[in-house]
Amino acid sequence: MSKLPGYENTVVCPYNKCHIILKSRIQTHLIKCAKQHPEIVLETCRFDVTHKFPAAERNSHEAECPSRENFDRYLYSVSTNNTNTGTASQSTTNTRRNPPPNYDDDDEDW
Structure with a gap:
């Protein structure tokens, strides 16, 4: 509509x-x-808090909810990399580039 x-x-x-x-x-x-x-008394959609509906319509709403696509996309994110097609993308490498500063070596005396 x-x-x-x-x-x-x-x-x-x-x-x-x-x-x-x-x-x-x-x-x-x-x-x-x-x-x-x-x-x-209305229930709240688990995909979008602005969606309110009677309890009897819960199953039909959640099956057809337009916000469900965003939730499913987040939950089941699939890598777009061609070498890793069809598997969930997970990074196991450490992303920290520099070690944290050692504050004991400061020669500043406030």
Whole structure:
């Protein structure tokens, strides 16, 4: 479903469908709206805290959640190096280049 021009960066509040909120303000709005509607009990998506839904819709939401792709990409990051295709990228080398300074050798006396 495409949105009307000018409403591309908005989302509908799960507590009150009349509230159309900018995506950048939804977290603040959800906190305020949840306090105003304590009778509405919604669960939070484990992939995106701004996704709220009734408990009965948990499985369908998490299967179709657009933020799940980012979570899966992070969880199952695959190397793009051609020599290591298909395996998870892990670095076992020490990345420290210089040893830490030895502060006992300072001849400065404050």
